[in-house]
Amino acid sequence: MKNQQINQKYNRYVEARIPKTKAWPSLFNSFWVGGVICLIGQGINDALLYIFPSMAEQTAWAWTLIALIFIASFLTALGVYDKIGKFAGGGSIVPITGFSNSISSPAIEFKHEGIIYGTCVKMFTVAGPVIVCGVVASVVVGLIYYIAGLI
Amino acid sequence: MQYLWVFLIGGLVCMLGEVLIITTKITSARILVCFVLIGVVLQAVNLFEPLCAFAKAGINVPIIGFGASLAKGAIGAVKSYGLIGAFTGGLQATAGGIAAAIAFAFIFSLICKSKTK
Amino acid sequence: MQTIEFKRRPKIIAGYTIAGPKEGQGNFGKYFDYVMHDDIFGEKTYEMAERKMFEQAVTGALQKAGLKSADINLLLAGDLLNQIISSSYTARAFNMPYLGMFGACSTMAESLAAGATLIDGGYFENVVCLTGSHFSTAERQFRFPLELGNQRVPTSQWTATAAGAAVLSLHGKGASVCMATYGRVIDYGVTDVNNMGAAMAPSAADTLINHFEETGRKPSYYDLIVTGDLGKLGSDILIDLLEEKGIKLGANYCDCGHCYYSRRQDTMCGASGCGVSASVLNGYILNKLNKGEYRKVLFVPTGALMSTTASGQGESIPGVSHAIVIEAGE
Numbered sequence: 001m002k003n004q005q006i007n008q009k010y011n012r013y014v015e016a017r018i019p020k021t022k023a024w025p026s027l028f029n030s031f032w033v034g035g036v037i038c039l040i041g042q043g044i045n046d047a048l049l050y051i052f053p054s055m056a057e058q059t060a061w062a063w064t065l066i067a068l069i070f071i072a073s074f075l076t077a078l079g080v081y082d083k084i085g086k087f088a089g090g091g092s093i094v095p096i097t098g099f100s101n102s103i104s105s106p107a108i109e110f111k112h113e114g115i116i117y118g119t120c121v122k123m124f125t126v127a128g129p130v131i132v133c134g135v136v137a138s139v140v141v142g143l144i145y146y147i148a149g150l151i
Numbered sequence: 152m153q154y155l156w157v158f159l160i161g162g163l164v165c166m167l168g169e170v171l172i173i174t175t176k177i178t179s180a181r182i183l184v185c186f187v188l189i190g191v192v193l194q195a196v197n198l199f200e201p202l203c204a205f206a207k208a209g210i211n212v213p214i215i216g217f218g219a220s221l222a223k224g225a226i227g228a229v230k231s232y233g234l235i236g237a238f239t240g241g242l243q244a245t246a247g248g249i250a251a252a253i254a255f256a257f258i259f260s261l262i263c264k265s266k267t268k
Numbered sequence: 269m270q271t272i273e274f275k276r277r278p279k280i281i282a283g284y285t286i287a288g289p290k291e292g293q294g295n296f297g298k299y300f301d302y303v304m305h306d307d308i309f310g311e312k313t314y315e316m317a318e319r320k321m322f323e324q325a326v327t328g329a330l331q332k333a334g335l336k337s338a339d340i341n342l343l344l345a346g347d348l349l350n351q352i353i354s355s356s357y358t359a360r361a362f363n364m365p366y367l368g369m370f371g372a373c374s375t376m377a378e379s380l381a382a383g384a385t386l387i388d389g390g391y392f393e394n395v396v397c398l399t400g401s402h403f404s405t406a407e408r409q410f411r412f413p414l415e416l417g418n419q420r421v422p423t424s425q426w427t428a429t430a431a432g433a434a435v436l437s438l439h440g441k442g443a444s445v446c447m448a449t450y451g452r453v454i455d456y457g458v459t460d461v462n463n464m465g466a467a468m469a470p471s472a473a474d475t476l477i478n479h480f481e482e483t484g485r486k487p488s489y490y491d492l493i494v495t496g497d498l499g500k501l502g503s504d505i506l507i508d509l510l511e512e513k514g515i516k517l518g519a520n521y522c523d524c525g526h527c528y529y530s531r532r533q534d535t536m537c538g539a540s541g542c543g544v545s546a547s548v549l550n551g552y553i554l555n556k557l558n559k560g561e562y563r564k565v566l567f568v569p570t571g572a573l574m575s576t577t578a579s580g581q582g583e584s585i586p587g588v589s590h591a592i593v594i595e596a597g598e
Contacts, residue, residue: 007457034165042208073255079266085417090168109413142225142237
C-alpha cells in the first residue's frame with residue numbers, strides 16, 4: 001500500500017516535470033499538410049473525371065485513393081514519408097496516405113527476415129488493427145441494418 | 152471555392168488527429184482505428200453522404216472515408232443480397248484500397264531498404 | 269553492503285570506441301576512435317552492422333592494449349537486442365570464454381564491475397568488457413519501423429549508434445577501477461516507454477545514496493560524477509531525488525545522455541542506449557583520466573529493464589544502475 005502511494009506521488013511529480021512543447025506549430029503543420037493531401041486527392045479526382053467524362057464517380061474515387069496510396073508507398077520506399085510525418089504528425093497519419101505508409105513501412109523494415117515471415121507477416125503490425133476494427137464494425141452495421149429491415 | 156472547402160475541412164480533420172496525439176499520446180495505429188470507426192458510425196447514421204457532397208476529398212481522403220465505404224458497402228449489400236451482404240459488402244467496397252496498399256507495399260519491399268534517420 | 273573495494277585495483281589498460289555519423293557530429297565526436305560513414309557499415313542488415321561494430325571495438329581495444337585474443341581470459345558483453353545476439357555472435361568470432369551480460373543501458377558498468385570483481389578475486393588476468401547499441405536495431409525492436417511517419421514525444425530519447433570495449437587487466441598501466449556499488453532493481457511504477465529517464469532516475473538515486481552512505485564520501489569528493497543515459501528530464505529528476513535525501517550534486521555532475529548530442533540535433537531529451545555510456549567512458553573519460561585532467565570519477569550508467577512483451581501487458585519499467593569508481597593511474 002505504501003509503495004503504491006510512493007509510486008503515485010512519483011508519477012504525479014514526473015508528469016509535472018515533463019517539458020511542455022508548444023502545441024500551436026504542430027497543430028498548424030498538421031492542418032496545412034493534411035489539407036494539401038486532401039487537395040491533391042481532389043485534384044486527381046477532378047482530372048480523372050475531366051479526362052474520362054464517362055467514368056463513374058465511384059470508380060474515379062477508387063482510382064484517386066489508389067493513386068494516393070501509390071504515392072505514399074513510393075515516398076515511404078524513398079525514405080521521405082517519415083520526414084513528412086515527423087513534421088506534420090496527424091496531417092500525414094489521418095489521410096489514406098498514412099494507412100498506406102503504415103503498411104509499407106513494416107513491409108520494407110522486416111524484409112531481412114524473409115519474404116514470408118518478414119514482409120508478409122509483419123506487413124500488418126501497424127495497419128492490421130485498422131482493417132480488423134473497420135471490418136468488424138462494418139459487419140456489425142450490416143447486421144443491424146439487416147435486423148432493422150426484418151422488423 | 153470547392154478547393155478551399157476541401158483544404159479547410161481536410162485540414163481540420165487532420166488537425167483533430169494531431170489534437171488526439173498531443174492530448175492522449177496515442178500512437179498512429181490507434182489514431183487510424185479511431186478515425187475508421189468515426190467513418191463507420193457517420194455512414195451508419197447517414198451523415199457521411201451529405202458531408203461528402205459538401206467536402207468531397209476533404210472527408211474522403213482522410214481514413215474516415217475508408218470507414219464510411221466499409222459501412223456503405225455492408226449496408227448496400229445487405230439491401231440487395233440479404234444477410235450475406237453484411238459479411239461480403241464491406242471488404243468488397245474497399246477491396247481496391249486494401250489490395251493497392253498491400254501490393255505496392257510488397258513490391259517496394261522487394262526493391263527498397265529502410266533508411267536510418 | 270552493496271559497495272565493494274578492489275584491493276588489487278584492476279586497470280583499464282585500453283578502451284576503444286566506435287560510433288555512427290550522427291554521434292560523430294555530437295559533443296563527444298572528437299573523442300571516438302572511429303566514426304562510421306553510415307549506419308549500415310557495409311553490411312546487409314543493421315543487426316549485422318551492430319555486430320561488426322562490436323567486433324571492431326574488441327579488435328581495436330586489443331590492439332591498443334598490445335594483447336592477442338588468446339591473452340584474454342574472459343569476454344563480458346551485452347547489448348539491447350533480444351537474447352543479446354550482438355554480443356554472443358561477437359564472442360563466436362573471437363574464440364574467447366564468454367559471459368553474456370544484460371543490464372540494458374547499464375551494461376558497461378555491470379561488465380566492468382563484474383570483470384573487476386573476478387580479476388580482484390584472483391581468477392583472471394585480462395578481461396574484455398564490451399557493449400553497444402544501434403539506433404536502427406533498437407528502433408525496430410522496441411518501437412516502430414524506421415519509415416513510419418510518426419512524431420517523437422518530448423520525453424523520448426534517441427538510441428545512440430555506438431559501441432565501446434575496455435580491456436581490464438591486473439597488470440599494465442591505466443586508470444584503475446577501485447570500487448563498485450552493485451545496484452538494486454528499483455521500480456516507481458512508470459509505465460510510459462517513451463519516458464525512460466523518469467523510469468531509471470530512482471534506481472540511479474538509490475545506487476548513489478547507497479554509495480555515499482557506505483563509503484562516507486560526499487559528491488564533492490569526485491572530480492566527475494557521470495550517469496548513463498537519464499537524458500535531460502531524468503537527470504533533473506535525479507538531482508531532485510537526491511536533494512530530498514540531503515545530497516547535493518554540484519557542477520561536477522553530468523549525464524552522458526543529456527550531453528551526448530548537440531542541441532541542434534533535435535533528439536528531444538537526449539541519447540539513450542548501451543552505447544552512450546560505453547563510448548563516453550572509453551572515449552572521453554579514459555582520455556581525461558589518462559591525461560590527468562580528472563583524478564576520481566564516479567561512473568553510474570543506468571538501465572531501463574523494459575521489454576515490449578511486459579510493457580504490452582501493462583507492467584511498469586524497472587530500472588537498475590551500478591556505480592564504479594575509477595581513479596587515474598599514478
